[in-house]
Amino acid sequence: MIRSPDEKSRRVREMFAGIARRYDFLNHFLSLGTDIYWRKRVFRRMTALLDGADGRILDLCCGTGDLALELARRWKVVGCDFCHPMLVLAGQKLVRRGNGRQVIRLAEGDALQLPFADASFLAVTVAFGVRNFADIDRGLREIRRVLRPGGVLGVLEFSHPVVPVFRGIFRFYFQRILPRLGHWVSGDRSAYTYLPASVGDFPAAEPFREMLQVCGFVETAFERFTGGVAALHVGRRPSLRGNEGPVARERADENEAS
Ligand SMILES: C[S@@+](CC[C@H](N)C(=O)[O-])C[C@H]1O[C@@H](n2cnc3c(N)ncnc32)[C@H](O)[C@@H]1O
Structure with missing residues (x-):
């Protein structure tokens, strides 16, 4: 039994350290490559939401760096994770x-206590990380702190499939087949029983949207991917002058400077 948030964080960090070398292969294998397509959709959505704004994006829980690399096609990116072996693999990639190193920097840090100043980032993305936070509420408030006013949050996370027959098939795969395959390939039984358990504990799309609002985000919305297997949640840190978003903020900054 996990007793404290610190203990949960330590266990999560150790678990990812244990599967780090097999992480990419298993990700693509167990999702049949769908995870690659989902990250491309995150890139497209962030592009639309940021609407030409420039700045740095924090890819939190960056793992081996796949989403950071995707985002680096357009922005400067800081990839942050609290699992050192994952960051080493990201660096090698x-x-x-x-x-990639010129536009992506890597930082070791805990999402619950980020090593960045207030209002440092144009946007923050988190792919398959939030569900692992020992305290989701605290992590979301910390993300809000490092976002600049009007900045955008994008959270890609596993969700709960909504189509009845597909939901049954997926549940069977996710709870029965995937843990066995994951154990077989990674040699780690607990990591791939933890995966469906942690997704089961994570709020469904609408309650998570409400959670974002409670934690101070506005313009919250979500879109389901692949019948609800995953969902992309978005929101903004409220702007200082109403909710005009980062582009308006950029222009306001320019006007103040001139
Ligand atoms: C499932 S992996 C996702 C990696 C990557 N974003 C991807 O899309 O493949 C989750 C990552 O979140 C990191 N993580 C979990 N909790 C964290 C926390 N509190 N602070 C920083 N990183 C965390 C883990 O170390 C792991 O690398």
Whole structure:
């Protein structure tokens, strides 16, 4: 039994350290490559929401860096994770992908206590990370703190399929087949029983949207991916002058400077 948030954080960190070397392979294998397509959709949605604004994006819980690399097609990115072996693999991947290091920086840090100043980022993304937070509420408020006013949050997370027959098939796969395959390939039984359990504990899309609002985000919305297997949640930190978003904020900054 997990007794405290600190203990949950430690266990999550150790678990990801244990499967880090097999993480990418298992991700693509167990999702049949769908995770790659989902991250591309995150990129497209962030592009639409940021509407030409420039700045740095924090990819929190960056793991081995796949979403950071996707976002780096357009923005400067800081990838942050509290699991050192994941960051080492991310660093190696960035080197393999050429000049990624020039636009992506990596930082070791805990989402519940981020090592960044207030209002540092144009946007924050988190892919498959929030459900692991020892205290989701605290993590979301910390994200809000480092977002600049009008900045955008994008959370990609597993969700609860909504189509009845598909939901049954998916549940069977996710709860019965996936843990066995994951154990077989990674050699770690607990990580792949933890996965369906943590998704089961995570709020469904609408309650999570409400949670974002309670934690101070506005313009919250979500879209379901692949019948609800995953969902992309978005929201904004309220702007100082109404909810005009980061582009308006950028222009306001320019006007103040001139
Ligand atoms: C399922 S992986 C997702 C990695 C990557 N975002 C992706 O899409 O493949 C979850 C990552 O979140 C990180 N993580 C979980 N809780 C965290 C926390 N409190 N602070 C920082 N990183 C955390 C883990 O170390 C792990 O690398």
